[in-house]
Every structure is written in structure tokens, then in C-alpha cells.
Amino acid sequence: MPVDLWSSTAFHEEARAWVQEQARPLGIRLTGAWEQPHNRPWSSAMSFESDAGRLWFKVNGPGIRFEAALVDLLGKVVPDLVPEVLAADHERAWSLTRDAGPTLRSVAPPEELWAWWEGIVVRYAEAQLVLADHRDAMLAAGVSEASPATLPAQTRALVEELAARTPDDGGLTREEVAGLEALLPEYDAWCAALAASGVPDSAQHDDLHSSNICWTGAVETARVIDWGDTSVGSPIATMLCTMNSLAFHAGCEVDDPRVLRVRDAYLEPFTAYADRAELVELVTLARRTGAVTRAMSYQHAFHGEPRSAEAEMDWPVRGWLLELHEL
Known part of the structure; x- marks a missing residue:
């Protein structure tokens, strides 16, 4: 089950490494604090604190894995509608965005x-x-x-x-x-x-x-x-x-x-x-x-x-x- 994988230490380390890899060329450094407030059968989200503010990592399950590619497209076509998209791995259904404020x-x-x-x-x-x-x-x-x-x-x-x-x-x-x-x-x-x-x-x-x-x-x-x-x-x-x-x-x-x-x-x-x-x-x-x-x-x-x-x-x-x- 994705929930079990996404809650594992190995996945957390892999996600953090990817986030840091994507953030580094942008001049952004992670500061250490992170949490995983959402972990459901269809997706999971982790927040990472950085010297440029909070970043959000998201992974999608097999039935909605398109979201990373879609958000990437939205960030190019209607950028004022979505949080700033910093990176997207379409194959792994991973995305990274800046925090856009509270709900x-x-x-x-x-x-x-x-x-x-x-x-x-x-x-x-x-x-x-x-x-x-x-x-x-x-x-x-x-x-x-x-x-x-x-x-x-x-x-x-x-x-x-x-x-x-x-x-x-x-x-x-x-x-x-x-x-x-x-x-x-x-x-x-x-x-x-x-x-x-x-x-x-x-x-x-x-x-x-x-x-x-x-x-x-x-x-x-x-x-x-x-x-x-x-x-x-x-x-x-x-x-x-x-x-x-x-x-x-x-x-x-x-x-x-x-x-x-x-x-x-x-x-x-x-x-x-x-x-x-x-x-x-x-x-x-x-x-x-x-x-x-x-x-x-x-x-x-x-x-x-x-x-x-x-x-x-x-x-x-x-x-x-x-x-x-x-x-």
C-alpha cells in the first residue's frame, strides 16, 4: 500500500534528498524541519522548511499520478492560479512547490x-x-x-x-x-x-x-x-x-x-x-x-x-x- 511506503523512513530520506537536489540550483537551502501532514491512499504531502520559506513535496498514487505533470503544465500556462512550481518528476509523480499561504x-x-x-x-x-x-x-x-x-x-x-x-x-x-x-x-x-x-x-x-x-x-x-x-x-x-x-x-x-x-x-x-x-x-x-x-x-x-x-x-x-x- 502506498501509505505504508510513504510513511517509511527510507521514503522520507529519498524525498528529502530529491527536494534538496531541486532546491539547491535555485539558491534554496533546507533548514532541517519537516512534517508529513497528509498521507492517504491516493497521495501524500510533506512540508520542508527552508531559508526561502516553506516548500511542499507531493507524491501521487497510481490512479492519479498525472497530477505532477498537470501542475507542471498549469505552472507554465496559468501560473497565477497555482503555487509556484519549482520541480516536477512526471515519471515518479512527484512535485515541489512553494508554500502559497494558509487555506x-x-x-x-x-x-x-x-x-x-x-x-x-x-x-x-x-x-x-x-x-x-x-x-x-x-x-x-x-x-x-x-x-x-x-x-x-x-x-x-x-x-x-x-x-x-x-x-x-x-x-x-x-x-x-x-x-x-x-x-x-x-x-x-x-x-x-x-x-x-x-x-x-x-x-x-x-x-x-x-x-x-x-x-x-x-x-x-x-x-x-x-x-x-x-x-x-x-x-x-x-x-x-x-x-x-x-x-x-x-x-x-x-x-x-x-x-x-x-x-x-x-x-x-x-x-x-x-x-x-x-x-x-x-x-x-x-x-x-x-x-x-x-x-x-x-x-x-x-x-x-x-x-x-x-x-x-x-x-x-x-x-x-x-x-x-x-x-
Whole structure:
């Protein structure tokens, strides 16, 4: 299991040696202090103190090993969206970045974040439109496609896979299979509408919430981290995670006016492709189809892991797939 490897002394020494090797040509010297605050089946992160501030080392598991290459690409194409990328080893799925500040969630309570969110999502949407011109490069980096063109077949494959497993093994009951299969024609129509909208495929972070945004006091310097759930698809599907997270932490409904103001701010850069009423409808469709991208992101995260790892999180692949009935 990667968690066991990444927590070993040998790995810590190897990671530290690599970080120092990458930092030295930049005139950066490690000062000795380090910690490993994150160590999960899909990735691990270590922080290293240096004479130039804190540095972050990250390693990804086999299902999301593309993140190092993607972050490397983002650092070149939309450098103001991500922490400064100092090094990336695509083969080993290792990356090294400068610290970009504390997470947004840690600096203020939810009720104080609304105005900041409205500015952050505009910057993120603008970056997505830039990245739409780099679709092939993202796919070449290993990011999977989960677009309106591919999702109908991917959804059927996922239903079929879970139908072959028992509920105790993260699978579906016969009733759940029947319910999802009955929904597939409608799902196809949602995807077709998204494909016909003209909004280009791009990077879809799929986990954009306040713990994945670094904040140093201004919207202009906010940075987005943790790109391991990213797919290439409808950029608007980002609103599934973001709107759900905003509502959850604020203790309100997804249709709360404050959540909808963030949605509307996010949509502003997309008005070149559709009018506002159509874009609002596309958010509804993309949130529905996005349940499958969330399911697949967990499928990728647990790639190569024993079923028990997924069971500990109450079978999120199945859970997100069944959300199709709720969105």
C-alpha cells in the first residue's frame, strides 16, 4: 500500500534528498524541519522548511499520478492560479512547490468568505477558458477525459461494474441497477445539451472548496491546490463540488442567494458562449452529470487499493453514482 511506503523512513530520506537536489540550483537551502501532514491512499504531502520559506513535496498514487505533470503544465500556462512550481518528476509523480499561504477555510469562518469566493471563481473560470486551448496537452499529461462526449459510455461502464459487485463489496442492488439504467436516456440528453452549448472542454478541478484554496489576503494572490481529481470535460461541472461545499459549511441550501451569487460570478466569463439564462441551466445539467465524474475520481483515487480502503469511506464511488437520483 502506498501509505505504508510513504510513511517509511527510507521514503522520507529519498524525498528529502530529491527536494534538496531541486532546491539547491535555485539558491534554496533546507533548514532541517519537516512534517508529513497528509498521507492517504491516493497521495501524500510533506512540508520542508527552508531559508526561502516553506516548500511542499507531493507524491501521487497510481490512479492519479498525472497530477505532477498537470501542475507542471498549469505552472507554465496559468501560473497565477497555482503555487509556484519549482520541480516536477512526471515519471515518479512527484512535485515541489512553494508554500502559497494558509487555506481559505482556516483563515475565516464561512460567513466571511462570500465576497472572496465571488472573486476567486471568476479567476478560476478565466483560467479554465485559457486552459481550453491546451486540451491535448492535458490529456497527454495523463488527465482522463470525462466530457459530455464520453460520459454516457463511462456511466454505463460504471453501472455495469458496480452491478457485478455485491452491496457489501461496494456494489449495487438489483433495484439500484434498474433505477440507474432507467435514468440513462435522460443522462444522455443532459450530456448532449452540454455538448451542444459551445462551452469548450477544459480542466475541471472537481474538488474546488475552501481547503483547496490558499489565501494570503487578496483575491488576486489566491492559489488553487490539489488537482488530483481533475478531468477534461465541461468546466461548469466544477459547480457541483463548489456549490455543495459552500452550502454545507454555511449551513444553508444550495439555492441560497449567497451560493447563487457565487455561481453567477463564476458564469460571467462564459457569457461569450451563451446567455445567462442558458448558462444557469447548464450549471444544473453539469451538476447532474458531474455526479459520475465525482464517482470516477474516487475510482481513480482507490486504484490498486484493497476494497477495505474504499469501505472505510462508506463506498464513495457507489454513493456518488446514486446521487444521480438526487441532483
